[in-house]
Amino acid sequence: MESDPTKPESGxxxxxxxxxxxxGGQLSFGRRPATRNLDGVDLAIVGVPFDNAVTNRPGxxxxxxxxxxxxxxxxxxxxxxxxxxxxxxxxxxxxxxxDIAYHPGIPSEMAQNVRDHIGRLLDAGVNVVALGGxxxxxxxxxxxxxxxxxxxxxxxxxAHSDTWDAGEELNHGTMFLRAAREGLIDPTTSxxxxxxxxxxxxxxxxxxxxxxxxxxxDATIAEIRAIVGARPCYLTVDIDFLDPAYAPGTGTPVVxxxxxxxxxxxxxxxxxxxxxxxxxxxxxxAYDPTGxxxxxxxxxxAHDELYLLxxxxxxxxxxxx
Numbered sequence: 001m002e003s004d005p006t007k008p009e010s011g012x013x014x015x016x017x018x019x020x021x022x023x024g025g026q027l028s029f030g031r032r033p034a035t036r037n038l039d040g041v042d043l044a045i046v047g048v049p050f051d052n053a054v055t056n057r058p059g060x061x062x063x064x065x066x067x068x069x070x071x072x073x074x075x076x077x078x079x080x081x082x083x084x085x086x087x088x089x090x091x092x093x094x095x096x097x098x099d100i101a102y103h104p105g106i107p108s109e110m111a112q113n114v115r116d117h118i119g120r121l122l123d124a125g126v127n128v129v130a131l132g133g134x135x136x137x138x139x140x141x142x143x144x145x146x147x148x149x150x151x152x153x154x155x156x157x158x159a160h161s162d163t164w165d166a167g168e169e170l171n172h173g174t175m176f177l178r179a180a181r182e183g184l185i186d187p188t189t190s191x192x193x194x195x196x197x198x199x200x201x202x203x204x205x206x207x208x209x210x211x212x213x214x215x216x217x218d219a220t221i222a223e224i225r226a227i228v229g230a231r232p233c234y235l236t237v238d239i240d241f242l243d244p245a246y247a248p249g250t251g252t253p254v255v256x257x258x259x260x261x262x263x264x265x266x267x268x269x270x271x272x273x274x275x276x277x278x279x280x281x282x283x284x285x286a287y288d289p290t291g292x293x294x295x296x297x298x299x300x301x302a303h304d305e306l307y308l309l310x311x312x313x314x315x316x317x318x319x320x321x
Contacts (some may be wrong), residue, residue, distance in 0.1 A: 045095070064099060081303050129309065134172040134251065155234070224270065247297050
């Protein structure tokens with residue numbers, strides 16, 4: 001198939017997409033244009049390659065790069081991502097804003113730079129899916145998002161609660177308790193799904209892994225929707241929500257998690273909720289011995305998140321599809 005030079009919106013300046021070369025072309029999510037020009041933009045992928053806040057194995061700083069590489073497969077078909085029946089890139093102009101940088105020796109700079117850049121995107125009317133990086137990146141993302149949308153409901157898929165009470169310590173296991181105490185999120189209208197470690201709820205609604213398996217996908221979706229209702233919400237997916245059989249490339253794997261199919265069914269069941277921001281975190285490709293299976297899962301789930309943001313944008317504009 002010949003490349004079509006009349007369609008620069010593909011974003012792939014090498015024209016690899018025109019020849020169905022999934023292994024070639026520029027390294028942007030789904031071959032979206034890599035740009036910081038926000039004119040007419042609806043959705044953006046933003047990488048935050050930071051893993052200085054891990055409590056176990058490092059390596060998630062390489063997550064955004066690995067996810068982008070795998071996204072050539074999740075974005076391979078012009079009709080969209082199966083089983084969605086439409087292409088989010090055709091309905092919503094999507095860019096890859098690329099990575100938010102920081103001096104490696106100044107971790108606090110990461111948080112400030114995230115707040116600044118995400119604030120710029122949100123003020124331009126752009127909704128964001130952020131790629132981590134470890135899970136602490138959700139904290140400055142929530143700070144920027146709640147500043148624009150008010151106190152948020154959190155929909156949190158994870159093996160861990162990330163609400164450990166460690167005083168002033170900020171790491172990838174403490175940030176959601178801090179976010180709740182600062183009023184960024186409301187625990188009573190938030191839900192954590194898939195937890196497989198002991199934890200205090202701190203007022204959050206928890207659907208642990210055992211209860212999720214007992215309820216099943218449909219009943220879990222119904223419970224999430226009932227808890228969140230019509231409130232603005234933030235969606236965060238830690239790849240270790242999946243069982244290590246499906247996502248071995250992560251820093252703190254815990255056995256007994258969901259399958260990739262179950263995770264996708266849960267996400268697609270959230271369509272229509274007022275999701276204003278999202279992230280996909282903790283892909284650490286160095287621990288993935290099975291041919292980038294974790295990065296592919298991360299790319300696919302992040303792609304699903306783009307669909308959810310697009311549907312929410314439509315609904316806020318009065319467009320019900």
